[in-house]
Amino acid sequence: xxxxxxxxxxxxxxxxxxxxxxxxxxxxxxxxxxxxxPAITFEIKSARLCIxxxxxxxxxxGLISKLxxxxxxxxxxxxxxxxxxxxxxxxxxxxxxxxxxxxxxxDLGLGKSAKVMASVNxxxxxxxxxxxxxxxxxxxxxNIDIIVSANPAAAAMMASPSITYRYWYNEMLNYKHYxxxxxxxxxxxxxxxxxxxxxxxxxxxxxxxxxxxxxxxKKYQFVTAKMVPFxxxxxxxxxxxxxxxxxxxxxxxxxxxxxxxxxxxxxxxxALGMALFLSTMSGTQQQFMFMAFFFMIIFIxxxxxxxxxxxxxxxxxxxxxxxxxxxxxxxxxxIMLKGSAYADIERxxxxxxxxxxxxxxxxxxxxxxxx
Numbered sequence: 001x002x003x004x005x006x007x008x009x010x011x012x013x014x015x016x017x018x019x020x021x022x023x024x025x026x027x028x029x030x031x032x033x034x035x036x037x038p039a040i041t042f043e044i045k046s047a048r049l050c051i052x053x054x055x056x057x058x059x060x061x062g063l064i065s066k067l068x069x070x071x072x073x074x075x076x077x078x079x080x081x082x083x084x085x086x087x088x089x090x091x092x093x094x095x096x097x098x099x100x101x102x103x104x105x106x107d108l109g110l111g112k113s114a115k116v117m118a119s120v121n122x123x124x125x126x127x128x129x130x131x132x133x134x135x136x137x138x139x140x141x142x143n144i145d146i147i148v149s150a151n152p153a154a155a156a157m158m159a160s161p162s163i164t165y166r167y168w169y170n171e172m173l174n175y176k177h178y179x180x181x182x183x184x185x186x187x188x189x190x191x192x193x194x195x196x197x198x199x200x201x202x203x204x205x206x207x208x209x210x211x212x213x214x215x216x217x218k219k220y221q222f223v224t225a226k227m228v229p230f231x232x233x234x235x236x237x238x239x240x241x242x243x244x245x246x247x248x249x250x251x252x253x254x255x256x257x258x259x260x261x262x263x264x265x266x267x268x269x270x271a272l273g274m275a276l277f278l279s280t281m282s283g284t285q286q287q288f289m290f291m292a293f294f295f296m297i298i299f300i301x302x303x304x305x306x307x308x309x310x311x312x313x314x315x316x317x318x319x320x321x322x323x324x325x326x327x328x329x330x331x332x333x334x335i336m337l338k339g340s341a342y343a344d345i346e347r348x349x350x351x352x353x354x355x356x357x358x359x360x361x362x363x364x365x366x367x368x369x370x371x
Contacts, residue, residue, distance in 0.1 A: 003217060007225030015199065015229055025195070029187050029237045033244045036183050041175045046074040047131040050085045050094040053078060057105030059114075059146075066142045067098075072134040086119075095121050095131055108146060169337045176249050181332035182305035184241045188234050189299070189325055192268040194292055196230040197275035201288045223364050227272040234268045235261060254339030263331045263345070266352040270324045273359030280366040299325040324355050 016022040049067065053060050067073050076094050079085055088094040097119040107114040118135055122128035170177050203209040238261070245251035275292070282288035301307075302316060303325040309317060320326045327348040334340035342349070 004221050004224050004228075007217065007221060008228050011199075011225055011229045015233075021195075025191065025233055026237065026240065029191075029240055030244065032187055033180075033183060033241050034248070037176055037180050037245070037249055040179050040183070044072065044127060044130050044134070047072055047096060047127075047134065048076045048094045049073045049135075050076055050088050050097045051078045052080060052082060052085050052097065052099040054080055054102045055100050055104040059105035059108045060100045062145075063100065063116075063139070063142050066138055066145075067135075070134070070138050072131075073138075089119060089121055092121070095127065096135060098135070177251055177337060178333070179305075180245045180249060180251050181336050182303070182329055184238060184245070185303065185305070185325055185328050185332055186300060187241055188238055188264060188268065188328070189271055189296065191234045191237050192230055192271035193275045193296060194289075195233075196226065196272045197279040197282075197288050197292055198285055199230075200226055200276060200279040201282050201285050204282075205284060219364050219367050223276060223360070223367060226276060227269065227360075230272055231265065231268045235264060238264050251336065253336050255335035256341070259342060259345075260332070260335050263328065263335075263349060263352065266349065266356055267324055267328045270352055270356035270359060273356055273361075273363050274324075276363035277359050277366055280363060280368070299323050302326065303329045305329060321351070322355070324352055327352050327355075 015025075051064060051067070053064065064075075064078070068075060077085075077088060082099070085094075085097045085099075089097050099117040099119070101115065101117075104114045104116065116139070118132065120128045120132050167173055200209075242251075242253070246253065274295070278291050278295075279288055282291065302312070302320055302323055309320060309326060309330075312320070331345050331348050331352075334345055338344075
């Protein structure tokens, strides 16, 4: 045990001897939280709308007024030229084009179905779907107003069951509350995965690891000493991130703080074991960074931070069984937003522990003490 303690002290001294790394370890998480949490969102504040009004009647102006009153749309231009509207759509100066045909008001006056055509810029599929949903809602409300104004008795006929709904765990649909746990996972992953691996490979490059290899230090002692400092640093960075989230973004925290840190510790052991395993196969920092970048991109994008795991293909869901980031992402959101207890996330914890044991064992077994 004394040997491991001395090695851990050596690792801390080596980490903080580099002044830039010492500042970056605690500075980068703060900057990450301040920039990424408010910036990453799928919400649409104001979709740009161009209107082609070939009807120019009271009915078409009523629909346009309805759109102008919506908080989701910003009318950038009204025109009668289809070419001009298409040029705006092509030049990415508008998100939607609504074409009101010449017969719109006449058809409504005759009690017929009036048609409009919407062209949506679908380069970003998510934005296109949300924009179309907002536009459909405005047109549906306008349609109801037309029916009621034409026949007040229709209001009673249109009566439908009253639905009261409530959004659980994130009542205001605040996207920051959904994204912050994901950003925290990425933060912890970066500290535990990249820095630990680079630290070991750097020792190979400068030759200091050879001095350890000729000593009686056992492999498990060496690997443990490499993991503990970054485990401590990762948990400190997590505490900083949680503090920023609470103070600046008023992120709710419904569950157990101890359980959150315990799961984070299991995850960090898994990430550190994986990083040290990859570093044993790398001769230079460039080689390690290439492999680390490959795995981090896969782990993060398949973690559920943007796309729900249930929406992924079956083969991707099976691959995700080996993804520690996916487990921690789910754990953070359940503990922070739902207040989940140990029984609710038991399977995810067991999976993290299994991954941690396997990769730590692989790192110890793969490391070779060669002079």
